[in-house]
Amino acid sequence: AMSREKEAVDRARTAFLTGRSRPLEFRVRQLKALQRFITEREKEIAAALKKDLNKSQFATPLYELMGLEAEIALTLERLAEWAAPRPVEKTLLTLSDQVYIQPEPLGVVLVIGAWNYPMAVTIQPLIGAIAAGNAAVLKPSEVSTHTAKMMEDLLPLYLDKHCFALLLLALKSVCCEVCACDAVSQEMYPVVTGGVPETQELLRQRFDHIFYTGNSTVGKLVMEAAARHLTPVTLELGGKSPCYIDKACDLSVACRRITWGKFVNCGQTCIAPDYILCDPSIQDRVVEEIKKSLKEFYGDDPKTSQDYGRIINQRHFKRILSLLEGCTVVLGGEHDESQCYIAPTVLKDVTPQSKVMQEEIFGPVLPILSAGSVDEAIRFINEREKPLALYVFSLDNKLIKKVIAETSSGGVTANDCLLHYSVSALPFGGVGNSGMGCYHGKHSFDQLSHLRACLIKSLSMEGMNKLRYPPHSADKVRW
Numbered sequence: 001a002m003s004r005e006k007e008a009v010d011r012a013r014t015a016f017l018t019g020r021s022r023p024l025e026f027r028v029r030q031l032k033a034l035q036r037f038i039t040e041r042e043k044e045i046a047a048a049l050k051k052d053l054n055k056s057q058f059a060t061p062l063y064e065l066m067g068l069e070a071e072i073a074l075t076l077e078r079l080a081e082w083a084a085p086r087p088v089e090k091t092l093l094t095l096s097d098q099v100y101i102q103p104e105p106l107g108v109v110l111v112i113g114a115w116n117y118p119m120a121v122t123i124q125p126l127i128g129a130i131a132a133g134n135a136a137v138l139k140p141s142e143v144s145t146h147t148a149k150m151m152e153d154l155l156p157l158y159l160d161k162h163c164f165a166l167l168l169l170a171l172k173s174v175c176c177e178v179c180a181c182d183a184v185s186q187e188m189y190p191v192v193t194g195g196v197p198e199t200q201e202l203l204r205q206r207f208d209h210i211f212y213t214g215n216s217t218v219g220k221l222v223m224e225a226a227a228r229h230l231t232p233v234t235l236e237l238g239g240k241s242p243c244y245i246d247k248a249c250d251l252s253v254a255c256r257r258i259t260w261g262k263f264v265n266c267g268q269t270c271i272a273p274d275y276i277l278c279d280p281s282i283q284d285r286v287v288e289e290i291k292k293s294l295k296e297f298y299g300d301d302p303k304t305s306q307d308y309g310r311i312i313n314q315r316h317f318k319r320i321l322s323l324l325e326g327c328t329v330v331l332g333g334e335h336d337e338s339q340c341y342i343a344p345t346v347l348k349d350v351t352p353q354s355k356v357m358q359e360e361i362f363g364p365v366l367p368i369l370s371a372g373s374v375d376e377a378i379r380f381i382n383e384r385e386k387p388l389a390l391y392v393f394s395l396d397n398k399l400i401k402k403v404i405a406e407t408s409s410g411g412v413t414a415n416d417c418l419l420h421y422s423v424s425a426l427p428f429g430g431v432g433n434s435g436m437g438c439y440h441g442k443h444s445f446d447q448l449s450h451l452r453a454c455l456i457k458s459l460s461m462e463g464m465n466k467l468r469y470p471p472h473s474a475d476k477v478r479w
């Protein structure tokens with residue numbers, strides 16, 4: 001029997017091969033349908049995220065939806081320009097030719113999402129896939145159960161052929177361009193939910209691109225599966241993103257921004273600062289300032305704050321707590337398994353050998369390690385895997401530029417946290433162990449397109465070609 005996974009991919013491919021996902025009008029309509037999904041279903045989306053991660057009614061729009069809406073708006077505004085032929089510089093030899101790059105869709109894109117920002121990391125790649133004219137199969141993370149279920153239930157109402165078929169009939173007389181489009185959208189964008197076995201079956205199928213967000217271990221499995229079909233991959237992975245605080249710094253502002261970036265979504269942010277490196281002489285002031293900011297943000301008891309999240313599940317709850325072994329807790333440490341609650345926790349005098357420094361923390365635990373100088377910090381960072389993000393706080397712009405020049409990471413924000421993610425002109429992605437490929441804005445479009453080299457010559461002026469045809473001779477070569 002044909003698996004559900006194979007059936008979904010086959011349907012998407014058949015639909016793609018009809019050419020229906022290619023017209024810009026089709027892409028625009030699908031993007032607008034996605035926008036409607038977000039606007040009309042904000043309540044359901046927020047309810048699911050509340051259950052999965054205790055995201056508040058403000059956190060969901062702020063951290064999951066506004067970015068998507070901005071991305072859709074930007075894409076709608078620029079799509080025609082991005083999809084147009086891109087003329088390239090001409091040379092003497094191509095002076096009378098047409099020479100250009102034509103972006104074209106790849107085919108069927110598989111999007112595998114993670115659970116921490118389950119809407120953002122699943123829908124944002126889909127925006128790029130649609131924009132570039134692809135069909136897509138979506139696989140949200142099964143770990144954020146409620147959001148996955150919500151997407152499975154609701155997304156097809158917007159991208160589903162039967163529901164759109166009703167709209168189609170109603171709109172047909174008003175707008176004839178609708179006729180070729182929405183009827184196929186269920187085939188184009190089926191949502192497959194499922195756990196590891198389903199995902200592995202899915203990965204046996206042939207795709208034209210796989211866009212994976214999640215941890216590096218699974219990233220390797222995805223790439224291995226993709227290799228069997230020579231399928232290109234985008235891997236949005238994680239890692240331990242360092243945060244260096246220079247002595248010459250406004251510690252109050254720096255620590256407020258770090259506290260925000262670290263503890264938002266309960267530390268379950270791929271680009272959260274994982275650990276702090278600073279001179280031992282400022283460590284205690286850093287702790288004090290973080291303490292102040294925590295109080296400012298979450299009050300005396302973060303457990304009762306609507307703005308403080310929860311760990312996704314008990315497995316991760318236990319994993320994070322186990323990272324505290326052998327460390328000095330200076331702030332927080334309280335926890336409650338029944339709620340998957342872990343208080344914002346800061347560790348001081350942490351050594352590189354400690355357990356918390358062996359893996360990405362992905363939780364509300366912030367270790368502080370000593371780095372006596374910027375060079376020591378740079379050495380420390382370079383001895384480890386290339387991180388997804390890197391943060392440096394300093395009043396000294398030269399020092400910031402030095403850190404950028406002498407290290408590597410997917411992205412950098414100096415004197416703040418997370419914000420490079422939100423600049424759609426910047427490519428978002430990892431390097432080395434933190435991933436490959438990038439997206440956001442035009443980068444998504446390019447990532448999920450093939451940039452095809454096109455040269456159109458004229459059949460006239462054959463005389464000019466004599467040089468390249470045999471028989472060759474010395475005076476023909478030296479022209």
Ligand code: NAD
Pocket residue numbers: 112113114115116117121139140141142143194195196199200213214215216218221235236237238239269270271360362388430435
């Ligand atoms: P997860 O457990 O939800 O896994 C991600 C996806 O991989 C899921 O859809 C899951 O079904 C699938 N999967 C899991 N095991 C699999 C297997 N053996 N074979 C095939 N597929 C499998 O999420 P996670 O990995 O815990 O997510 C957290 C990680 O993701 C962190 O490392 C974080 O830094 C990273 N992350 C990166 C970004 C980014 O944009 N770079 C964004 C969010 C999260």
